Amino acid sequence: xxxxxxxxxxxxxxxxxxxxxxxxxxxxxxxxxxxxxxxxxxxxxxxxxxxxxxxxxxxxxxxxxxxxxxxxxxxxxxxxxxxxxxxxxxxxxxxxxxxxxxxxxxxxxxxxxxxxxxxxxxxxxxxxxxxxxxxxxxxxxxxxxxxxxxxxxxxxxxxxxxxxxxxxxxxxxxxxxxxxxxxxxxxxxxxxxxxxxxxxxxxxxxxxxxxxxxxxxxxxxxxxxxxxxxxxxxxxxxxxxxxxxxxxxxxxxxxxxxxxxxxxxxxxxxxxxxxxxxxxxxxxxxxxxxxxxxx
Amino acid sequence: xxxxxxxxxxxxxxxxxxxxxxxxxxxxxxxxxxxxxxxxxxxxxxxxxxxxxxxxxxxxxxxxxxxxxxxxxxxxxxxxxxxxxxxxxxxxxxxxxxxxxxxxxxxxxxxxxxxxxxxxxxxxxxxxxxxxxxxxxxxxxxxxxxxxxxxxxxxxxxxxxxxxxxxxxxxxxxxxxxxxxxxxxxxxxxxxxxxxxxxxxxxxxxxxxxxxxxxxxxxxxxxxxxxxxxxxxxxxxxxxxxxxxxxxxxxxxxxxxxxxxxxxxxxxxxxxxxxxxxxxxxxxxxxxxxxxxxxxxxxxxxxxxxxxxxxxxxxxxxxxxx
Numbered sequence: 002x003x004x005x006x007x008x009x010x011x012x013x014x015x016x017x018x019x020x021x022x023x024x025x026x027x028x029x030x031x032x033x034x035x036x037x038x039x040x041x042x043x044x045x046x047x048x049x050x051x052x053x054x055x056x057x058x059x060x061x062x063x064x065x066x067x068x069x070x071x072x073x074x075x076x077x078x079x080x081x082x083x084x085x086x087x088x089x090x091x092x093x094x095x096x097x098x099x100x101x102x103x104x105x106x107x108x109x110x111x112x113x114x115x116x117x118x119x120x121x122x123x124x125x126x127x128x129x130x131x132x133x134x135x136x137x138x139x140x141x142x143x144x145x146x147x148x149x150x151x152x153x154x155x156x157x158x159x160x161x162x163x164x165x166x167x168x169x170x171x172x173x174x175x176x177x178x179x180x181x182x183x184x185x186x187x188x189x190x191x192x193x194x195x196x197x198x199x200x201x202x203x204x205x206x207x208x209x210x211x212x213x214x215x216x217x218x219x220x221x222x223x224x225x226x227x228x229x230x231x232x233x234x235x236x237x238x239x240x241x242x243x244x245x246x247x248x249x250x251x252x253x254x255x256x257x258x259x260x261x262x263x264x265x266x267x268x269x270x271x272x273x274x275x276x277x278x279x280x281x282x283x284x285x286x287x288x289x290x291x292x293x294x295x296x
Numbered sequence: 297x298x299x300x301x302x303x304x305x306x307x308x309x310x311x312x313x314x315x316x317x318x319x320x321x322x323x324x325x326x327x328x329x330x331x332x333x334x335x336x337x338x339x340x341x342x343x344x345x346x347x348x349x350x351x352x353x354x355x356x357x358x359x360x361x362x363x364x365x366x367x368x369x370x371x372x373x374x375x376x377x378x379x380x381x382x383x384x385x386x387x388x389x390x391x392x393x394x395x396x397x398x399x400x401x402x403x404x405x406x407x408x409x410x411x412x413x414x415x416x417x418x419x420x421x422x423x424x425x426x427x428x429x430x431x432x433x434x435x436x437x438x439x440x441x442x443x444x445x446x447x448x449x450x451x452x453x454x455x456x457x458x459x460x461x462x463x464x465x466x467x468x469x470x471x472x473x474x475x476x477x478x479x480x481x482x483x484x485x486x487x488x489x490x491x492x493x494x495x496x497x498x499x500x501x502x503x504x505x506x507x508x509x510x511x512x513x514x515x516x517x518x519x520x521x522x523x524x525x526x527x528x529x530x531x532x533x534x535x536x537x538x539x540x541x542x543x544x545x546x547x548x549x550x551x552x553x554x555x556x557x558x559x560x561x562x563x564x565x566x567x568x569x570x571x572x573x574x575x576x577x578x579x580x581x582x583x584x585x586x587x588x589x590x591x592x593x594x595x596x597x598x599x600x601x602x603x604x605x606x607x608x609x610x611x612x613x614x615x616x617x618x
Contacts, residue, residue: 036405087583098405099352103538103582106531110575118568225527229416232409267424274413274420281410282398 006141008258014147016254018212020247021154022227023234024161025205031241032178033195033202035085036098039105040231041224042112043203047073047210048219049116052125062127062215063149069207077203081196084108089181089195109224116221126218146216153212157205158247165243174198178241233277239287249289312450316443326442330514332556333449334507337456338533339540339548341503344460346534347542348469349496350476354530355395355411358418359388359501361525363508364518365422371512372432381448381509388505389498391418396497400490403479415525423522432516440516449510456503461545463499472496476543539581541588550589 026040037043047069054065084104091097135142165171173194176184185191213219213227230253238249253273260272280288312329315321338360345353367384371377399410463469471492474482483489508524518524532555533548540551555574562570585592 084579084583095404100582100586102352102405102408104579106535107575107577107579107582110578111572112575114568114571114575118572229413233413236406236409268420271417271420274417278398278410278413278417281402281406281413285402285406 003140005262008262009255010141010143011147012254012256012258012261013251014143014151014216014254015257016251017151017154017247018147018209018216018250019230019234019253020250021150021157021205021212022209023231023238023246023250024154024157024243025202025209026228026231027235027238027240027243027246028161028198028202028205030098030235031239031243032174033198034094034097034178035088035199036102037105037202038102038228039108039112039224040202040206041226041228042109042116043073043076043206043224044210044213044227045116045219045221045224046076046112047207048214049120049125049210050207051211051214052120052127052219055127055129061129062211063153066153066208066211069211070204073207074200074204077200078196080108080203081199085199086192086195089192113222113224120221122221124218124220125214127214129215132215144216150212150216153208154247154250157208158244161201161205162244170194170197229274233273236277236281236285237287238289242287242289245287245289249287252288309454313447316446323442326446328556328560330442330445330449330510332552333453334510334514335533335536335552335556336453336549337503337507337510338529339536339552340456340460341500341507342530342533343537343542343544343548344463344472344503345496345500347537347544347547348464348476349472349493351400351493351496352405352408353411353497353500354408354527354534355399355415356500356504356533357525357527357529358395358411358415359391359504360508360511360529361418361422361522362388362391363505364512364524365508365521366505367509367512368430368432368518368521372436377448377513381452381506381513384509384512385502385505388501388508391505392497392501396494396501400493400497412527412530415527415530419522419525422525423520426521430518430521437516445510445514448513452506452510456506457545457549459499459503463496464545468492468495535578537588539578539588541590541592544588544590547588547590554589 022041022044025043026037029035029037029040050069050072051062051065054060054068055062060068085101088097088100088104091100129146131145134145136145136148137143165174173184173189176187176189177191177194181191209227210219234246234250234253237253238245256276257269257273261269264272316326338356341359342353342356345351363384365384366387367380370383371380375383395411395414399407399414402410464472471482471487471489474485474487475489475492479489482492511524533552536551536555537548538551539554540549541547559570559574562573566573581589587595
């Protein structure tokens with residue numbers, strides 16, 4: 002019985018990380034309708050930045066977070082300016098999604114191989130004094146770095162929720178999504194809104210990369226694996242439903258843990274993907290979709 | 297299809313058939329050409345689904361890997377290769393039934409995600425089932441020669457191009473293009489859209505399975521068989537089809553030549569950095585030649601000669617990928 006609780010607890014920690022991984026992806030895809038397949042690669046890039054800051058200057062990963070976020074925000078702005086903003090001219094949203102998918106495919110190649118050249122294909126992770134230490138809560142052990150990751154994920158998700166529902170900037174993003182022309186007629190600078198939210202999305206990828214490198218490991222070609230979890234979480238949560246991303250991620254983590262207990266370690270990911278396909282078939286608008294988005 | 301085109305095709309075919317018979321063109325050149333043919337088959341297979349029917353299939357690697365696996369085992373069991381190769385293709389079609397029937401109900405981007413997820417499931421399951429190296433017995437290795445691989449790959453590539461040519465010029469092909477341009481309108485006009493999509497997926501899977509069979513003929517041993525299911529085998533043919541011009545017959549061929557030959561040249565000259573340049577090239581093509589090299593060349597020619605604005609409008613619809 003203890004092993005069940007322990008596995009579920011680990012699933013909880015991994016699930017929060019899945020949610021964090023999917024946040025930036027869902028912001029770009031669900032809200033702005035850019036399908037960023039390079040999201041996993043940006044996550045790895047953020048992980049490498051964090052790794053570098055520790056190796057070169059000895060800054061703890063959780064303390065270097067603001068630096069990583071700032072750097073990734075700037076990268077996101079450059080990314081938007083060069084790759085995504087030309088797509089706004091396309092006539093419909095379907096073409097925007099498909100073209101952004103193809104462009105970011107190319108970007109995966111560029112970034113993956115640049116990272117391989119810069120940091121070698123070795124698997125990297127960060128060793129801090131508290132790596133591997135655990136905290137015993139309710140009879141199960143939680144790793145400290147994992148708990149740190151959960152804390153960061155919850156904080157980031159709350160911040161995003163407040164930005165979206167309580168600030169004018171969030172309102173601008175939602176308005177620009179619903180109707181870009183009408184929004185700009187109302188005096189919203191659509192280009193600037195998109196620019197900043199793309200920066201935020203890539204910065205979120207950087208946050209996820211920091212959490213991954215601190216409690217797991219990264220290698221230059223691991224981005225695709227994280228991308229598929231981001232996809233799964235976004236579909237579970239429902240497109241555009243950014244508030245449900247963290248719960249959906251936790252759900253995915255728990256499903257994976259349950260699969261691990263039932264069918265064994267090697268098929269863990271396969272079970273999660275099968276559940277994902279079933280959800281896609283039965284309820285393509287997502288498990289957490291609100292009624293008004295349902296139609 | 298007029299005499300000019302036919303004679304060009306004839307010259308090309310003779311150009312590929314005769315030289316290896318007369319003189320030794322070297323192992324590396326032969327290998328490069330075989331890989332080029334495999335990419336042409338895969339790119340045509342993706343083109344049928346993505347370019348003509350408008351369904352972005354991100355699970356091509358599953359069909360390719362299935363073909364490789366099945367051909368490998370059937371051939372190893374002692375069956376002649378010319379029977380093992382179609383068996384691999386048919387097995388890939390069987391996989392298409394399992395993958396296609398649930399995912400084809402999904403629309404747009406979700407079809408891509410669904411096929412991608414199912415291909416990943418296949419990769420994980422195969423990787424866990426066969427964790428040892430797969431190898432042919434030594435008698436097969438002793439009788440290995442590259443020339444026969446070259447001709448098999450060439451013939452299958454020709455078959456793939458011919459199949460795509462005839463499918464796209466049939467009633468089914470018209471239905472596929474109608475599905476791509478406007479699925480609802482096609483349905484209203486009386487096109488059985490689901491049937492069109494399913495048949496396109498079946499033919500596409502058959503071609504990808506044949507490509508896998510050719511690959512199993514080329515490589516006699518596999519360290520990790522699940523590498524045949526890796527997403528690379530989806531994305532590189534996709535890139536070839538898009539660079540050349542999806543929804544055209546010549547586009548994927550030109551794209552494959554571009555991808556295989558250029559990446560070989562870059563790899564020799566630049567080493568590791570060549571994939572970076574390749575990624576950049578791909579991004580530039582997608583951004584500035586949205587109709588691929590073939591489609592854009594046509595449009596430029598039309599702009600220069602300024603004939604037939606109505607034809608150009610027609611063409612624009614044809615090259616509209618999505």
